[in-house]
Amino acid sequence: DAKTTQPPSMDCAEGRAANLPCNHSTISGNEYVYWYRQIHSQGPQYIIHGLKNNETNEMASLIITEDRKSSTLILPHATLRDTAVYYCIAGNDYKLSFGAGTTVTVRA
Amino acid sequence: GAGVSQTPSNKVTEKGKYVELRCDPISGHTALYWYRQSLGQGPEFLIYFQGTGAADDSGLPNDRFFAVRPEGSVSTLKIQRTERGDSAVYLCASSLNRGVENRLPYNEQFFGPGTRLTVL
Numbered sequence: 001d002a003k004t005t006q007p008p009s010m011d012c013a014e015g016r017a018a019n020l021p022c023n024h025s026t027i028s029g030n031e032y033v034y035w036y037r038q039i040h041s042q043g044p045q046y047i048i049h050g051l052k053n054n055e056t057n058e059m060a061s062l063i064i065t066e067d068r069k070s071s072t073l074i075l076p077h078a079t080l081r082d083t084a085v086y087y088c089i090a091g092n093d094y095k096l097s098f099g100a101g102t103t104v105t106v107r108a
Numbered sequence: 109g110a111g112v113s114q115t116p117s118n119k120v121t122e123k124g125k126y127v128e129l130r131c132d133p134i135s136g137h138t139a140l141y142w143y144r145q146s147l148g149q150g151p152e153f154l155i156y157f158q159g160t161g162a163a164d165d166s167g168l169p170n171d172r173f174f175a176v177r178p179e180g181s182v183s184t185l186k187i188q189r190t191e192r193g194d195s196a197v198y199l200c201a202s203s204l205n206r207g208v209e210n211r212l213p214y215n216e217q218f219f220g221p222g223t224r225l226t227v228l
Contacts, residue, residue, distance in 0.1 A: 032214070034214075042219075042221055043220050043221055043222055044199070044201075046217065049216075085150075094141070094156055094164075094217075095156065096151070096153065096217065098151045099150050100148075100149065100150055
């Protein structure tokens with residue numbers, strides 16, 4: 001799986017959009033980008049995934065650059081319940097390779 | 109509906125003892141995964157089952173770790189001669205099928221709450 005790089009932490013104001021960057025410059029053509037999040041004391045939760053097109057679901061949007069070397073997860077209206085560690089994973093395998101993720105704190 | 113459940117939620121044991129951790133996947137999910145998460149780190153893959161067989165056990169750290177899924181549903185992770193370094197949260201996940209690699213739609217992994225293992 002390709003290595004991913006994420007900022008260790010970021011703050012976001014409640015009600016505002018949260019934009020979470022991820023770098024995956026060594027991603028190969030058949031590797032997907034997945035995002036999971038982990039709320040304190042819970043197991044990880046799937047958010048979204050994509051290959052090269054932008055994707056949107058009820059939780060978030062995923063914007064992948066044309067060269068696929070980076071992506072951004074967008075939480076359109078962050079709430080306090082979105083406070084969690086967010087993991088960006090690049091791969092094409094059932095083995096999810098979690099890094100350290102980004103700790104996102106949503107503040108009122 | 110019911111999600112993935114894991115028991116016990118917490119397990120404290122002494123160095124050298126044997127422990128079993130149980131995972132009940134979502135009904136109908138054929139794929140089951142075990143991960144281990146140490147403090148401050150992301151989960152690390154241990155083993156993957158497709159049905160009753162362990163399709164990939166490459167993440168098991170050594171031969172003290174073993175997992176079974178005899179009827180293709182419930183799985184048990186077994187750790188012999190526990191060591192202090194085995195202390196971690198052990199997470200189980202399940203999914204409908206393997207997805208992606210065999211060109212089926214990606215099926216997200218649903219995680220349980222984990223078992224926190226402490227080896228004294």
